[in-house]
Amino acid sequence: MLLTITLILSGLIIINLLLLKFSCNKTVKSSKIDKKPVVLRTRITMPTASQTLAPTGS
Numbered sequence: 001m002l003l004t005i006t007l008i009l010s011g012l013i014i015i016n017l018l019l020l021k022f023s024c025n026k027t028v029k030s031s032k033i034d035k036k037p038v039v040l041r042t043r044i045t046m047p048t049a050s051q052t053l054a055p056t057g058s
Helices: 002-022
Strands: none
16 A cells, blocks of 8 residues: 555656656747847936925924
């Protein structure tokens, strides 16, 4: 009984590892290194707001 369970689990583990080995998607890396990066220069001007303080009474 224990031998049967061990053999079944070992077989399932081996099948799982084989499926994992052969089912991985292999991606092809592009070799376009000479691309220049796009530099965005946006200027955001924020109006300076005067800070009004609440009266404290003291």
